[in-house]
Amino acid sequence: MQHVLYRFLISALVVLPACNGRGSPPPSGPNTTTDLPMTILGAKVINGPGAEPIDDAVVVIRGTIIETIGTRAGTPVPKGGTIVDGRGQILIAAQTLDEPGPTFLSIETGAPADLVLLSADPLVNIQNLSAIERVMQAGQWLDTP
Numbered sequence: 630m631q632h633v634l635y636r637f638l639i640s641a642l643v644v645l646p647a648c649n650g651r652g653s654p655p656p657s658g659p660n661t662t663t664d665l666p667m668t669i670l671g672a673k674v675i676n677g678p679g680a681e682p683i684d685d686a687v688v689v690i691r692g693t694i695i696e697t698i699g700t701r702a703g704t705p706v707p708k709g710g711t712i713v714d715g716r717g718q719i720l721i722a723a724q725t726l727d728e729p730g731p732t733f734l735s736i737e738t739g740a741p742a743d744l745v746l747l748s749a750d751p752l753v754n755i756q757n758l759s760a761i762e763r764v765m766q767a768g769q770w771l772d773t774p
Contacts, residue, residue, distance in 0.1 A: 665710035666691045667768065669744075672715025674698065675752060676722070676736050682752075688720060690742040693767040698736055718762060719747040742768040 667690045674683040687704040689697040697704060706712070722736050723743040736744065744765040749757035764771045 664691065666696065666707045667711045667713065668706055669713045669715045669720060669746075670706060671701065672718045672720040672746065673750070674720045674736055675750075680735075686715070686720065688715075688736065688744075690765075690768050693742055695736060695738060695740045695742050697738060715746065717748070719750050719757075721745050721747065721751075723764065723766070 669686070669688040669690070671685055672688070674686040674688065676683070683698070683700060685701045687697065687699055687701050687706055688695060689704075689707060720736065721744070722740070723745050742765055745761060746763040746765075747757060747760045748762050749760040751757040751760075
């Protein structure tokens, strides 16, 4: 049941342009022009079938790439950069559209920083997919808090 729900979640997510050079270019901004990291701290990471959710996670983004992911207890928070308070929120990977079809991304070291921050858990109630707080493409928020 969880696998079916996850497949539905992925297909219902925000669809972003491809970030691999064939889609629209990534947004410009401070995180694409500096070595300072952006850290999302305290969110619950839902990362696909077979993967246990990570509660109270640390997700470090440098430029357009996820540099580190882990629990707060086991993952150091880098000094400097921006801290995003993710407490009480859910972090999931965004889906991109590309030829020949959709690409499903995951939140892992080295993956593109294409993320969706939700205010409620879609595994608890599928209607929570509409609880989008912020969307990140290539390491940049597409909206403001």
